[in-house]
Amino acid sequence: MKLTLGPVLFNWPTPMWADFYARIADEAPVDRVIVGEVVCSKRTPFRNDVIGEVIERLERGGKEVALAALALPTLKREINEVASLAGCGYLVEINDVTALAALAGTPHLVGPLVNVYNEETLAEFESLGSTTIALSPELPLSSIAILGAAKQQADLEVFAFGRAPLAISARCYHARAHGLPKDACKYVCEQDLDGLDVDTLDGQSFLAVNGVQTMGFGVTVLAQEIPGLHEMGVSRLRLSPHTCDMVGVAKAYRELADGRLASSELIVKLEAMNLPGTIVNGYPHGKPGAVLVS
């Protein structure tokens, strides 16, 4: 099993973002790192100054680097940015069909925000040049097994760690929560480095808001499921960055995948890491994503 570090989905201040990747480059046993902004194009300009250095550092650290495409391009500038990823010289992970249209016929990665739910869609993407397909977090093991048996050349990747991305909107809920219009958002999402927690009126933790994205409050942790996923033909695990010790998370998953750490020990290690939410794993078991199946 290979490990993929997904893109930072949150609005981390640029120095923190660059330092994060420097440490990943030097210390994290991950095979591939996806770099770039997925959620909101307003965050991108601040990082453009350092992204070249970040990529170089990651490559020197032996990581394969891929650039992430924006999930919901609608402005002309955003559409042009996505289109320009074709021919950028790096592997690209698409997150919508705008990017697919730009990269169809050339090798590319498919992110978990693109819907690949069945073997025929999988074959369609393979014929379009998709070399890794990260599956939607909501897919049950029964579907993953069929996709694993049906795949030809593409690697299948499963969302193994982090707050699952649940929805994307034109509306910015972070700005809305602060009573601000999206176009004058004051970058309030920068205040919530793992997302803004959303509770029910009864005080139950439920969701988290990240700009135009909504995520689960719970942190998806697949552990006991990993050996079975490997047998099904899943060859990559996706770890989604949070402010907790991601080097530690990557090391623990590396040990688990290599059979040097029991799944129960992985859970113990992760629980000690100040995760932003409680551990959940319902989706692969065909249950609500918010629940923990032990």
Added chain:
Amino acid sequence: MELVCPAGTPSALRTAVDAGADAVYCGFRDETNARNFPGLNFTPDELAQGVAYAHQRGTKVLVAINTFARAGDTQLWHRAVAQAVEAGADAIIVADLGVLGWASRNYRDQRLHLSVQAAAATPAAIRFYVERYGVKRVVLPRVLTVEEIAAIVADVPCETEVFAFGGLCVMTEGRCLLSSYATGESPNMNGVCSPAAHVDYRQEAGSLAARLGGFTIDRYPAGQPAAYPTLCKGTFMVEGKAAHIFEEPTSLNVLAILPALKAAGVSALKIEGRQRGKAYLAAVVRQFRAALDALETGRTVPEMAFGALTEGGRETTGAYRKTWR
């Protein structure tokens, strides 16, 4: 602009046709369509009869097969496509790339529309579907302003359809897992959102709690009407404050911007609500028919009060106006 109206049942189909729909859309009684609710939808025989009724009156029938096929069961979606073709559907509305590929290869002459669930929001994405699968019309996601729609229409080689009235997804359609996070069932996999089987209303300490999958979506003081607990329309707590953090219970209504949508070059207007009753449907379709007739003949679009036909008595023009974002 063509008026495309919901037909949740055979009798709703007749109601919509009689009230002035240019086209109706419906689905089969299973998870192949995104309104897979108990008591709704059509058997293949009912669809054939519905098509006959509609065609006699000059109304088109569009069949929605717009969920994402379940792995290992894709033949269920294939069969639905075959049955829609057999019944004489004027178009089939598809979202899943696999289903789309299969339909376009096996029924070259069948008109295909791209469902809103496919979330094609840019000219490049739409052209991809047109060029690769021969899609003739795209239903645009509810994330675009009128200006953005006009730019798209000018730049794509197919018709466009936009939502005009009814329930309002605030998340990009086809890309929302909120329902399955709380209940295990989602629009993409099961054709349902916030499904009734997971809803629970309970009187507690002077208020009514409306829950979905055990999560409180809203609370209502005694005597206040309770809305259905659709996840994205709930009241939640953020930093100690209670608010409709995503959206209020409200209905989309584009009547006020009909001329702008026409000027943008939109081909068709879609009324949401296959789950609605006949009285609601007849009233909404008649009002939109009258408004469109006025617009097409150069008269001023009359102001119309939808009142109780809207959710929570509130209306919005949603993402069509930039300020909504």
